[in-house]
Amino acid sequence: MQTEIFFHLKALQHLMSSYTAYPRGKSVFKNYKALDFDYVPKDLPHRDMQQKRLFTIFGPIVDSNVSQNAFITGPTGTGKTVLSKKFCMDFQDFARKGGKNVQFVLVNCRQRNTENAVMLRVLTNFKPFFPDRGFSINEMMESLRKELEKEKAHLIVVLDEVDVLLKKTKSSDIIYHFSRFNEEGIEAKKLLSLILISQKNVLEMLDSPSLSTFKRGNIVRLDKYLRDELLAILEQRIELAFHPDAVDLGVSDLIADIASELGDARYAIELLEKAGMLADEKKEGLVTPEHTRAAKAEIYSTVTESKLSDLDKNRKLILIAISRSLRKKAYTTTGDAEKMYALICEEFQEKKLGHTQFWKYLKELDNVGIIQAKKSSKGLVGTTTLISLPDIPAKVLEEKLVDMI
Ligand SMILES: Nc1ncnc2c1ncn2[C@@H]1O[C@H](COP(=O)(O)OP(=O)(O)OP(=O)(O)O)[C@@H](O)[C@H]1O
Ligand SMILES: [Mg+2]
Known part of the structure; x- marks a missing residue:
């Protein structure tokens, strides 16, 4: 009996201590997942035109049994x-309603930077x-072809950040294979379309046979978001x-102001998430400009x-x-930076580069x-x-780099 009470007491104590260790105020988040980078909202404010453009490009897959390629480009x-x-x-x-089986793979x-992967x-x-x-x-291509014929499907392959693959493999073979996938088929069935995505203009990196399958009109350019566009995304x-x-x-206005310099929606959403987390940390129940x-x-x-x-x-x-060198000042000279560089190399026991290389x-x-x-x-x-640092506190940058090394 005594031991039983003892255990009950212990359990109660444990409960109370965990309660005092993590007293939870009401969180500001109702659906934290919606801030995830993989989350796809129902509408994309200010990307209507580009979405329509893609529909125009790929529409003929459904009614005319063709294949199409497109390239989406724009800054981060x-x-x-x-x-x-x-x-x-x-x-x-849309295709399903038109009686066509369209599949896609992104x-x-x-993450997968070899042709095989x-x-x-x-x-x-x-x-x-x-x-x-x-x-x-x-x-593998043959096996894919058989699957698509069996399922009577048209496949859209989306190669995101394709510049990494092209740079790593030093060839555009896989693009060539994909873009010629259709011609070799029985009765010239059109089974596969391609979307390439990259910040850089990868079309320059393609050999001419692959390039010839990309029509000039099939390039979709996304510009940096303007302040009010970021505001709509934030809201x-x-x-x-x-x-x-x-x-x-005022929070969304403030974030839109900050992120508009880069026009980067990811940065805007990241700021919103972090501000929410700080409000939760302080159990204030309200996200403020502070x-x-x-x-x-x-x-x-x-x-x-x-x-x-990407840096070595x-x-x-x-x-x-x-x-x-910039810890306590706005600017440093190249001379001072080079002296500091010598010290840093000693600290990290690395060989110093010569002046020209530096x-x-x-x-x-x-x-x-x-x-x-x-x-x-x-x-x-x-x-x-x-020399100055345009958009990072020197201390944050140094810590980040030291972590990376
Ligand atoms: N128009 C929009 N409406 C709603 N959310 C958006 C919009 N544009 C971007 N986002 C969101 O912003 C974040 C970044 O977008 P995304 O990952 O598509 O950028 P990206 O152009 O692919 O960048 P990167 O070149 O760095 O890969 C994501 O969370 C995305 O959902
Ligand atoms: Mg991306």
Whole structure:
């Protein structure tokens, strides 16, 4: 009996301690998932025209039994991926109503960056147990063809971030295979269409036979979002993800202001999510402009994030040196940055690059926009180059890079 009471007491204590350790106020979120990058909202504000354009391009698949290719391009966070998903889902419905079986597969070529991996992803959509080795690309293509003929389906293959694949494989063979997929079929059945997505103009990277299947009119360009467009996107997400009245007036305006410099919807949504989390952390039940400002200080644009992960170790070390020189000032000179770079190399026990190489990399970092270099006005000692960081706090950048190394 005594032990029983003891256990009850223990359980009660445990319950109370966990309650005091995590006292939960009401969360501001009603559906946190709606802030996920994979979430596809019912409408995409300000992408109507582009969605219609894709319908015009691919429409003939349904009524005229043809195949089509398109290329979606634009800077980061302009909705390339979400537009392609939304389009494929809607188009599949539309085709079904017209009596045509349209299937689609979206492959992220950053995650699957070999031809084999891409083909396997496409094929396992139809044959989940297709072996992951032992078959050539041609054999896999044949197997895919048989599946499509069997299911009387037309397949849209979406190759997202396709520049990564093309750069890695140094060839456009797979695009060639896909774009010629139809011609080899029995009775010239049109079984496959292709959507390529990339920030960069990958059409330049294609060989001429593959390129010839991309009509000029089939390029869909997405521009950076303007402030008011970001505002509409934010208001939609607030309604989807937050309880009514959980977001203060002015928050969406403030975020739109901050993110409009980059025109990046991902950054805007990320700021909104982070601001919500900060409100929850403080159990305030309301997201305020102050949370928004704090969110901005904590995260920086994913543009920068992906740019950073592309840098090799030498470039990262140079950037660490620059961040450290900039800890307490707005600008540093190239001379100071190079001295700091020498110290950083010692610290990380890495071989230092020569002066010319150092300069070359500085220029490159300037070109991709991670740093900003400008000539100082002429002084007694002539001009010198001043370096600053346009959109990241130096401390945050340094920590991020050190983590990466
Ligand atoms: N018009 C829009 N309406 C609603 N949400 C949008 C819109 N455009 C983009 N988003 C959202 O913004 C985020 C970024 O969009 P997306 O991933 O499609 O960008 P992207 O152009 O593919 O960028 P990247 O080149 O970096 O891959 C996603 O969460 C997406 O749902
Ligand atoms: Mg994308």
